[in-house]
Amino acid sequence: MTTFLEDVPASVMDEDPYPIFERLRKEAPVAYYPGTDQWFIARWDDNMRVGTDAENFGPSQWTVAGVGPSVLSASGEQHRWIRKGIDPLLRQRPIHEYAHQHARPLVASYLDQLAPRGEAELTSEFFELISARIVGDVLGLHGIDDETRQRWFLAIADWLNQGSIGNVEVSSELTATLDELDSALEELVAEVTKKPDGTLLSTMVHAVPDGAAPKTYEELAGSIRIIIAGGFQEPGHAAASILYGLLSNPDQYADLVASDGKLVQAAVHEGLRWLPPFSSTERVTLREVEIGGVVLPKNTELCLLIASANYDESRWENPSRYDLHRPMQAHCSFGFGVHMCAGNALGRQMEHILLEELPRRLPNLRLNPDREAKTSGFLMRGVKSLSVLWDA
Template identity: 40%
Template sequence: MSVSELTDENLYRDPYPVYARLREESPVAFFEGTKEFLVTRFEDCRAVGSNDRVFGPSGSPDRPEARVMGMPNVLSMSGEEHRLLRTGIDDNLTQAAVRGYVEMLTRPVVADYLARLKLRGTANLTADLFEPISVRCVGNVIGLTDTANETLVEWFHAMAAGLQNVSNDQAVWDRLDRTLAEIEAQLGALYERALARPDHTLMSHVMRGGMPEGQVRSLDEILPTMKVIILGGLQEPGHAAANACAGLLLNPDQAKVVAADPAEHALRAFDEGLRWIAPIGVTPRVAAEDVVVAGTTIPAGASVAIVMASANRDENRFDNPDGFDMFRKKRPHLSFGFRPHFCSGHALSRAMGQIALDEVFRQLPNLRLDDSRQMQAKGWRFRGVTDVPATWDA
């Protein structure tokens, strides 16, 4: 494809036409904007993501992740250090653990927001419902119970903008720096509380998990990882649910099936939404040696972006990949990444998304698109339907 088409602007507006051409014409392409090789086909993404020896996590201070989250963090670590830190992160996020608390965590929050919306008859379901639900529930899991929803939403928007600031816009960096200062102050206070009195918050688990008895990680050690959790955790469940809802409303026949039996179909729809629009579209790696992928030589030390969002729409993996079809033959997608860096929050995200979609289609009769305005989506490293214009019978 023409180099002029592989631009940050085109990717940010709608990356999927760009990805389709890359898969066909240049499946491993160097993107000057971020100085990394984009790997776009499903099998190549899976091969790169599964080969942690050759394609290990990137700890480069030049990557946007370093500027936004700091280093080292859980995404940049490997080996025993990574395993021990993941012990703390994962301890209360296993499927069994999530089953024990997700109903009480999520359903009352969903019910509260729906109660405020039901009589209105119209809403942007992303901003008015799915984002607030996501940040409130995940914020509570982290321990940020006293932090306002609006603050949490601003945190992940500012951090996501920083990760995608290819144009080096100073206003974006200024917004990010204000956000990071606020995050560090609030996490510092949360750390001190959990240090004085261990509890069931994710902060407390990350401080102590995988450590010798009686020892804790320092605040400086865990701040970069907590920022990773804040960015990925706060936004991913909400955007995944919004993306799935958008897909359903664009396909009214499928929406009617979900509305007829939400409990039966909500999780299937949520999973298809994850494939259709991956909320986190890219995961970074670095090549440990010269390696050839799809006919392109990636030199040792080069940054590599595994583009899961592109892999999830690979026509050689999925039939009609650009369409939303919750009844498609079930095949694993790559939206949660790869082991050993597979998303810690996958079980919580799926359970929260199932509950949110279940309640939305149960409580909003005849839910459908509001034709008075256009559906809006943006982003490529992080992508979401930012406006799901919906109406229902109030």
């Protein structure tokens, strides 16, 4: 059970875990990490096996410590009823209509406000705000301004990130933020319980077996926190990462712009592989199993390293390079099996719109040479600071 991971501090996992992932794939593809008391699974094939085998591997209870019981920690009938309240609004067709009727005009409006400036730190000043606005509107956060939504998301995301590398102390600031969030969401849930309004909150409340009472906020709190943390994170931070990959390779960004939208799908797909917004997900063994030559007992906590699987050298050539023209093949950035991210269609649609509208409204977009981009986070990883210039 002794591996080099015993000597890896949490700070390294937060700053840049990719060299660790590469070493794991080569030397110890199934390895114990003392920081979180989990076994890391590093290679593509092992990740796919564990992620899709519901007979031998179940949902971990790790997320309960961070956000409470949720859609990620539920299984069986409980999980199916939670997803029945989430999935219908997030399927491809309704999301396509919503994106072009509601999201695209919002993206255009936010970018037009930035355009005269000629420079911005796009992650915090645009990507996080527009992501919180659009996903928050789907959720039903009526009356909650962009900055509050962003603050809620960043607080939960930071807590989950710290927990994912073994730092589990709850700060007084986080406690206050969660209390504020709970108070606001309890009111919104009470409103849609009395008067359904078609939002995601409303469908989650009323997705119950025949004759059962609507769900309470206490029953939904964990899942709502996951949607706020993950749903707000994925579209905005993924778009920031995709744009960073493109602008770091100016010839590729020029190809995207010249393609008149034809390369947007490839840009999004490659960006999600190259820097997935969620670097890992969890499972637990339901019985004694063997993975990658290691025998693990029942109830062993596993960490599926999505980011490492997406860099598996047996599947991708030069995987650490963002390559717009790379042949497209499946990655695992949205997770696995029945717990695959319900919001993946919304995330991809938003990223398509953002990559279409950015070149139109911020001409000659380029990295700011005086301000280096900053990427961090283990579980929820992304380009947290992306300073750019354009011709105002």
